[in-house]
Amino acid sequence: xxxxxxxxxxxxxxxxxxxxxxxxxxxxxxxxxxxxxxxxxxxxxxxxxxxxxxxxxxxxxxxxxxxxxxxxxxxxxxxxxxxxxxxxxxxxxxxxxxxxxxxxxxxxxxxxxxx
Amino acid sequence: xxxxxxxxxxxxxxxxxxxxxxxxxxxxxxxxxxxxxxxxxxxxxxxxxxxxxxxxxxxxxxxxxxxxxxxxxxxxxxxxxxxxxxxxxxxxxxxxxxxxxxxxxxxxxxxx
Numbered sequence: 001x002x003x004x005x006x007x008x009x010x011x012x013x014x015x016x017x018x019x020x021x022x023x024x025x026x027x028x029x030x031x032x033x034x035x036x037x038x039x040x041x042x043x044x045x046x047x048x049x050x051x052x053x054x055x056x057x058x059x060x061x062x063x064x065x066x067x068x069x070x071x072x073x074x075x076x077x078x079x080x081x082x083x084x085x086x087x088x089x090x091x092x093x094x095x096x097x098x099x100x101x102x103x104x105x106x107x108x109x110x111x112x113x114x115x
Numbered sequence: 116x117x118x119x120x121x122x123x124x125x126x127x128x129x130x131x132x133x134x135x136x137x138x139x140x141x142x143x144x145x146x147x148x149x150x151x152x153x154x155x156x157x158x159x160x161x162x163x164x165x166x167x168x169x170x171x172x173x174x175x176x177x178x179x180x181x182x183x184x185x186x187x188x189x190x191x192x193x194x195x196x197x198x199x200x201x202x203x204x205x206x207x208x209x210x211x212x213x214x215x216x217x218x219x220x221x222x223x224x225x226x227x
Binding site for chain 2: 035109
């Protein structure tokens with residue numbers, strides 16, 4: 001069964017460094033998302049992406065964050081200058097349609113630790 | 116209700132017992148409610164997507180109901196098994212959007 005994959009599973013970085021989190025969505029899906037969960041808190045939406053542009057973003061998704069689909073298979077989240085509060089589990093998701101009744105398929109997450 | 120809330124946060128169930136738990140969500144501009152099952156170290160797995168008031172969905176021993184007017188959904192597990200141990204997340208979507216707004220989850224532990 002097709003699945004969303006994410007790499008790495010765990011990333012440790014120093015404050016101020018840039019990180020790129022990678023995702024391979026399900027191949028025929030057209031809509032892509034990033035969510036994150038800070039330890040002990042709810043899963044929260046960051047950004048959605050369609051047709052090579054951001055379709056919606058949350059207030060968390062500021063200028064330090066960017067997303068890209070560089071080659072038609074990967075979907076990346078870049079954090080330019082990490083802060084301690086960026087430590088979280090980051091989930092990528094994809095869906096076939098931009099319709100709320102369609103399921104979003106999630107990857108297993110990347111745990112980002114900023115020291 | 117302004118946020119999506121789930122209760123209880125956790126519950127222990129004896130194997131073979133049935134259980135249920137609640138998701139509350141804002142009823143204004145509601146479009147859909149998603150339920151996910153999330154086992155530790157795995158990807159959250161979609162269980163149900165529900166849209167209509169009075170909707171009931173079933174998948175094996177797990178079922179869910181939806182009340183959009185009062186803004187709540189129940190998830191039921193009948194005859195709990197150890198493999199049902201997981202965190203169950205609900206998430207609502209408002210009209211004209213597709214971002215999921217999650218509740219805090221209900222962590223279910225089924226004891227043999």
